[in-house]
Amino acid sequence: MALDALTLASTLQTAGRHPALPFRVALADGRQLEMLRLFRVLPGKRLVGEAELAGNRVLAKLFIGRRSEQRWRQERAGLEALVFAGLPTPALVAAMPMAGGGHALLTDFLDPAESLAECWSRVAGRTAADDETLSLLAPAFTLVGRLHAAGLVQDDLHLANFLRHNGRLLVIDGDAVRVVSQPQAMPMADACANLAVLLAQLPVEWEDRWAALLPAYRAGAGEVSPDLPALRSQVARVRAWRLRDFLAKTVRDCTLFAVEQSFTRFSAVLRQDAEVLAPLLDAPDCAISAGLTLKDGGTCTVSRVLVGDRMLLIKRYNLKGVSHALGRLWRPSRAWHSWQEGHRLQFLGIPTPAPLALIEERCGPLRRRAWLVCEYCPGPNLLMHLSPDQVPPAEEARAMLNLFESMHRQRISHGDLKATNLLWDAGRILLIDLDAVVQHRLPGAHTRAWRRDRARLLRNWPAASILRHWLDDHLPAA
Incomplete structure (x- = not known):
């Protein structure tokens, strides 16, 4: 078929987030790639999806933007560095320019497969003491250790960049793999900073389980031990950065x-x-x-x-x-x-x-x-749901203490902590009416705000009531 009957990179650049499927592109060697399904689209820059080449299914990354060659070369170099280090990653099928502009990088299409992020989403609500959750995360920490031992760093280190297939965990996204000191191991300071990016994505209560995760990291990195105070400091900085970055995305056009x-x-x-x-x-x-x-x-x-x-x-x-x-x-x-x-x-x-x-x-x-x-949350508010004449049932008590301990740990105040702004729903207590919510930078400001929140919550029930006395005894101190 003539080239002008195929889809060109210039057409894809202007197709927005929803190019019409299926479409075909011509590769520089004369073969045609048919894109069947899209997983990710960065408008005008890159498309990732399931495709067919010569009767075989492949995962195709099409680089179509102004800097397509640079990003394509970076992706290919990252995959080659992973292979050289012996790290598991989908096999490279082809990497070449497209005949109508842009560049294509094709790897094996692994099916069935799911990202570690998808696996984590099913168990993230469990406690940090859950052994199944720990066993899910441990292989990722071992792979990160192997990356660091090989002198490599994954600059976009998150759970979605690990893929589970046939009982194995693989590293994907070569674009974010950077050579620091290959084949020598990375300096511990750099390794610690990169490891902190992964740890920062776990709930705060997982800090008590780092001791169970770090042996998995050492299994890949060798008998090295990150300095825990330095690691905690790095994790705190990464968490703050990730939160700022996410909140900025909520008010600008992006993937989410x-x-x-x-x-x-x-x-x-x-x-x-x-x-x-x-x-x-x-x-x-x-x-x-x-x-x-x-x-x-x-x-x-x-x-x-x-x-x-x-x-x-x-x-x-x-x-x-x-x-x-x-x-x-x-x-x-x-x-x-x-x-x-x-x-x-x-x-x-x-x-x-x-x-x-x-x-x-x-x-x-x-x-x-x-x-x-x-x-919409259909659950009752706590003023309706709880009796002032008795301590809260065990499930409600646990949910209440978890909520306030989490808010206290993150230095978050509500500003109008009436019982009607706390809803009981399916084993959780939901916070509503967020007009005055603040996350405080300074401990002193949070202490003063929590003192006001705490007093406002207690005033929902009579001073002599059993529930109020229970709350006063169990809430974080003012």
């Missing part, structure tokens, strides 16, 4: 979030929900009117709506009058703050209804009304 901005409007929505929520985002007030109104106050209107088979909550932040509107013009809306804090809590593993979308009315840089869309 679809963001649109004009002179009169700003909207952000989880990309996976963008299509189903599109009618609601186009007319949020119509959705509020059609739903069940739960609150209709001067500053806030709350409605429960059904979208498909999902029950959602829409919160509209109103403007009471001219003075109120003028006071809100230059500040991020309360919806914006709640959107970011909801994602902060979820990132830190603190239960809260999932924030799905944010809308702000704007006039250039000036902000007016705003809407927040979240998952």
Whole structure:
């Protein structure tokens, strides 16, 4: 078939996030690659998916951007470094330019296979003492040790860059593999910094289980032992960076979030929900009117709506009058703050209804009304659910203490810790009404805020009640 009947890199560059499938490209050696399914798209830069070449299934990475050759060479060099070091990685099938521009890198298509991130998502809620969870993570730490022993570093070290296939764990994403000192082992300072990137992605309570994970790392790296105080310091820095990076993504167009901005409007929505929520985002007030109104106050209107088979909550932040509107013009809306804090809590593993979308009315840089869309939680609030005349049942007690210990550890204050802002749902207590949530940088500021939160929570129940005395005894100290 003639080249002009095939898809060119220039066409793919302008195809956005959803190029029409299937499509075919010509390789420099005359063969044709048919792309069947896409796993990841970086618009105008790179496409990754399942493809067919000469009757064989392959994983294809197509580099189509302005720097395609540089990124293609980097990917190929990373895979070659892994092979040279004897580390398990999918076999390279072909790496060459495409006839119509851009570059292709093809590896074996492993089926069935799943990323370690997918495996982790099924067990992440378990305690750090769970042996099955530990055995799931240990092979990844051994592979990281082998990387470091070979003088290699994975600059994009996360669980999705490990692939499980036929009982083996493989390293993928050669683009992020960098040679530091191959074939000699990496300096311990560099190895410690890279290991911290992986440890930072585990829940904070896993710090007590590092002693069980580090032997797995040493099994690959040799009898070296990272300095634990230095490792803890590195992990804290990485956690802070990852959180800042994630929160920045919640308000810009990226793989996870679809963001649109004009002179009169700003909207952000989880990309996976963008299509189903599109009618609601186009007319949020119509959705509020059609739903069940739960609150209709001067500053806030709350409605429960059904979208498909999902029950959602829409919160509209109103403007009471001219003075109120003028006071809100230059500040991020309360919806914006709640959107970011909801994602902060979820990132830190603190239960809260999932924030799905944010809308702000704007006039250039000036902000007016705003809407927040979240998952709806049907559970009762703690004022209704708990009896003041008895200690909380064991499951509720455990959930309550886990919530407040997590918030205390992360220096997070709520600002209005009424029992009605704590919902009991399927063994968890969810935090809602996040308008005043703050993660404090300074311990002293958090201590003062927690003292206020703690006192506000206790005031929900009579001073002489059994429940209040139990809380006073078990909550983190003021």
